[in-house]
Amino acid sequence: MAQTKKPTKGQELTSVEDTDAALKYYRDMLLIRRFEERAGQLYGMGLIGGFCHLYIGQEAIAVGMQAIAKKGDQVITGYRDHGHMLAGGMDPNEVMAELTGRFGGSSHGKGGSMHMFSVETGFFGGHGIVGAQVSLGTGLALANKYTGNGLVSYTYFGDGASNQGQVYESFNMAELWSLPVVYVIENNQYAMGTSVERSAAETELFKRGASFRIPGEQVDGMDVFAVMEAGARAAEHARSGKGPYLLEMKTYRYRGHSMSDPAKYRTKEEVDDVKKNRDPIDYLRDRLEKAKVPEDAFKAIDAEVKAIVAEAMEFAKNSPEPDPSELYTDVYLEAAQ
Secondary structure, eight states, rough: OOOOOOOOOSOOOOHHHHHHHHHHHHHHHHHHHHHHHHHHHHTTSSEEESSSOOOTTOHHHHHHHHHHHHHEEEEOOOSOOHHHHHTTOOOOOOOOHTTTOOOSSSSTSSSSTTTTOTTTTTTTOOSSSSSSHHHHHHHHHHHHHTTOOOOOOOOEETTTTOOOOHHHHHHHHHTTTTTTTEEEEESSSSSTTTTTHHHHHOOOGGGGGGGTTEEEEEEETTTTHHHHHHHHHHHHHHIIIIEEEEEEHHHHOOSSSSOOOOOOOOOOOHHHHHHTTTTTHHHHHHHHHHTTTHHHHHHHHHHHHHHHHHHHHHHHHSOOOOOOGGGGGSSSSSOOO
């Protein structure tokens, strides 16, 4: 039976450890924000080709979920994936180089924005087919159970993908076999451009697992602490052998669906209201300021983040394009005899 958990409100930072951890979350979210802003600029300059979907506004989800993950846990998501890569520890230089199609990228320039991959950090890709990653993430969970490695698969998808048939096939198998998977719906409320209210008969997406007996909850995805609290509960459920768990993260993307989307289906006033009253980074900064964190600490983080992003851009610009021979590498895996 699905359940609703009220989001936490105004959680106080009561110790130095709390404040230090919160500063790290603030830094990680700000890095994603500044990185994505620069990626948007590079796309406009023609240095990033193909599709490019920015994570601006949704930073608390990837950072909060990564904060409760254990070493070896896997992450798989759709094509709005840069935030998950950075939160998971991928090198910003390699991510930016991949965005620009350079050999120094994490996939040697062959994956681009939507198809990066990093075994080292447990990132099993952005995926361009809507909802396809849900079946793959369920497969990762099946492998975890089969090998008994104690790991959890965090499988992300959006409100648009939540209407895809393979999602429910995956739900059925995951619950039937008690697989260790946490399904995370990043509900930014508009899919490609159609609001949830116009595309979903049941708009409370955390209930979508109810007919499969998958517990679920709706979470304030703009509050990194609310994300962590729910994420830890879901991960423990999955890791302890109780099967899948469904988290609906209520969030909001500030930019269009992709760089080619002018987002005329919503008003400027609506977007501005979210930025002013619900921004995940500003919300965390407000709590840090109430904990007496000095202005100099924020300035130092901002300077660090700007330097990282600037270095990533320069690395990408100076990295060579892949040699044409790369067309024939990484196509097949040769198994050991």
